[in-house]
Amino acid sequence: MNCRRWERWLALDVEGDLPEPRRGALERHLRECEACAALAEELGASQGLLKSLNADRVPDASLARVRRDVLPRAAALQASPDWRLRLERAVMAALRPRYAFSAVAVVLAVGALVVSGLVPGPAIEPAPAPVAAVTADTAIPPVERPPVPPPIESPADLVESAVATASAQPETAPVSVAVNAAPLLDPRPTPVVDTVAPAAVNADRPPTVVKLVTDDPNIIIYWLVDSGEGGGA
Amino acid sequence: MEPRAHGSSLDSRIYWMSGTRPEDRAPDEAAMAALVVRAAQGEPAAFEQLVARNERRVLTLAWRLVGRMDAAEDAAQEVFLRVFRYLHRFDARKPFVPWIMRITVNVCRDVARERRGYPDSLETVEARSGEVAPSDPRESPQDVLARGERRAMLRSALDGLPRKERAAIVLRDVEGLSTREVAAILRSSPATVRSQISSARLKIAKAIRRMKDPKS
Numbered sequence: 283m284n285c286r287r288w289e290r291w292l293a294l295d296v297e298g299d300l301p302e303p304r305r306g307a308l309e310r311h312l313r314e315c316e317a318c319a320a321l322a323e324e325l326g327a328s329q330g331l332l333k334s335l336n337a338d339r340v341p342d343a344s345l346a347r348v349r350r351d352v353l354p355r356a357a358a359l360q361a362s363p364d365w366r367l368r369l370e371r372a373v374m375a376a377l378r379p380r381y382a383f384s385a386v387a388v389v390l391a392v393g394a395l396v397v398s399g400l401v402p403g404p405a406i407e408p409a410p411a412p413v414a415a416v417t418a419d420t421a422i423p424p425v426e427r428p429p430v431p432p433p434i435e436s437p438a439d440l441v442e443s444a445v446a447t448a449s450a451q452p453e454t455a456p457v458s459v460a461v462n463a464a465p466l467l468d469p470r471p472t473p474v475v476d477t478v479a480p481a482a483v484n485a486d487r488p489p490t491v492v493k494l495v496t497d498d499p500n501i502i503i504y505w506l507v508d509s510g511e512g513g514g515a
Numbered sequence: 516m517e518p519r520a521h522g523s524s525l526d527s528r529i530y531w532m533s534g535t536r537p538e539d540r541a542p543d544e545a546a547m548a549a550l551v552v553r554a555a556q557g558e559p560a561a562f563e564q565l566v567a568r569n570e571r572r573v574l575t576l577a578w579r580l581v582g583r584m585d586a587a588e589d590a591a592q593e594v595f596l597r598v599f600r601y602l603h604r605f606d607a608r609k610p611f612v613p614w615i616m617r618i619t620v621n622v623c624r625d626v627a628r629e630r631r632g633y634p635d636s637l638e639t640v641e642a643r644s645g646e647v648a649p650s651d652p653r654e655s656p657q658d659v660l661a662r663g664e665r666r667a668m669l670r671s672a673l674d675g676l677p678r679k680e681r682a683a684i685v686l687r688d689v690e691g692l693s694t695r696e697v698a699a700i701l702r703s704s705p706a707t708v709r710s711q712i713s714s715a716r717l718k719i720a721k722a723i724r725r726m727k728d729p730k731s
Contacts, residue, residue, distance in 0.1 A: 293716040297687070299694060299709055321720065328720040331669045332688045340574045344588055348570055352595040356562060359599060367600065 285311075288318050296325045547611045555602040562602075566595050572612070573619050579685045580623035582674050590626045594619050616690075617700045620682050627678065665723075672722035676715050683711035684719070 291308050294300040300308065312319050373386050492505035547568065553561035573594050577587035597618050605614055673681060679701070686697040687708070694712075698705045 289717055290713045293713040293720075294709060296716065297712075299712070324720045324724055325716060328669070328672075328723050329688065329716065331665055331723075332684070332719070333691075334666070335579065335669070335689045336691065338575070340571060340578060340584070340587075344584060345570050345574060348574060348588055348591045348595070349566055352566060352592050353559075353563060355592075355596055356599040357559060359596070360557060360559070370603065 285315060285318050288315070289321060292318060292322050292325060296322070296329050544610055548607050551602060551605060551607060551611055554599070555605070562599060565598070569612075569615055570595075573615060576616060576619050576685070576690065577623050577626075579673075579689055580620065580682060581627045582670065586626050587623075590619070590622045593622045593626070597622065613696065613700050616686070617702070620686075620700060624678060624682075668723050668726045669719065671726070672719045675722060676718060680711045680715040680718070683708050684715040687712050688716070 288308065288311050291300055291304055292312075295305060295308055312322060370386050373389075490507040492507060494503035494505060496503065547565075550561045550565050550568070554565055570591065574587055574591040577590040577594070578584055581587050581590060594615065598615060605611070673685070676684070682701060683697055686692050686700060687694060692700070694705045694708050697703075697712075698708045701708065703711075
């Protein structure tokens with residue numbers, strides 16, 4: 283039979299901690315269960331032993347040691363209490379204890395908030411961007427660079443070059459070519475070069491040429507800005 | 516040092532602090548409250564008397580909670596220093612003894628965490644201090660031996676209890692406090708304390724049974 287519940291009740295009943303309605307049920311169970319009746323006897327014996335500990339007296343020598351050490355330390359504490367204790371005692375002396383304790387807690391909390399707002403915290407540096415390190419045991423073959431176009435002599439040449447590039451593309455939409463010439467970690471915005479259809483270029487007025495120099499000396503970007511209606515690009 | 520004479524001004528201060536008229540309190544409690552007020556005002560003699568009135572209670576409880584006398588002495592010192600330090604926080608409307616017992620339980624919890632070891636029996640403590648309590652002349656040497664053996668088993672069983680159960684059963688069954696008082700000291704509910712003492716009593720009874728008869 284599983285008597286776990288009865289055991290818990292027995293352990294309470296041995297010192298009169300079991301509520302009255304349960305005692306009747308427990309007594310009926312004890313008349314039927316020998317194991318629980320034996321446990322009740324053991325509990326009575328161990329409780330008697332526990333209570334006998336109350337008669338133990340600590341030696342006077344131990345008491346004397348405690349007193350000898352405590353009193354000088356308390357006197358030293360009394361002579362030089364730290365500022366928090368002094369403040370707390372002063373507030374407590376002025377107010378009733380239960381209110382003073384809350385008041386001190388509020389004052390300390392507000393003080394901590396004010397101090398944390400006034401004192402600048404340490405500068406937080408942005409975390410460095412992840413950099414991929416590539417190592418290779420074998421020699422890396424040289425990368426073939428695309429042929430560098432000849433330098434453009436004049437805006438007219440530039441227009442011709444743009445027309446030639448655009449004609450190689452379908453004529454239905456302007457072509458956008460994004461050139462990311464900056465290194466991986468360069469925070470500057472990516473320059474974008476749009477070549478437009480020849481019809482958009484005002485042939486009467488020469489376009490403004492913007493020359494973008496990238497970190498790579500082999501890449502120079504020219505930006506044609508149409509000064510006429512419709513803006514640049 | 517002679518304690519300063521305090522007349523009606525002290526009584527009125529106790530009444531002001533506690534909200535209880537001095538004549539309405541138990542004599543010992545009223546005397547303790549007066550000592551607390553004077554000690555909180557910084558009177559060394561009052562604190563000394565507070566220590567003298569409570570040292571045995573604190574040291575005994577600490578010994579029962581931590582098991583070793585050297586650790587209990589350290590705990591008792593720390594208890595009185597905390598009392599001195601935080602006396603101004605004590606609500607004088609309430610009795611002093613439960614407050615100091617709560618501090619003792621808290622300090623012993625820290626001490627027991629740091630210092631573990633085999634518990635000292637009364638006989639060991641007495642032998643170490645050279646103060647042996649007079650035994651009952653009706654007891655035979657065999658009886659004395661058997662009693663010492665049973666108590667050693669009990670201390671060992673107590674030492675094996677979880678910290679909270681040990682505190683609950685020491686306060687309830689050894690110190691003789693009510694379940695409600697134990698709950699107040701442990702800042703717990705009476706139902707929780709009942710559960711803890713029930714579990715602890717069963718463990719102790721079964722541990723003693725095993726020690727007597729290892730086959731059981």
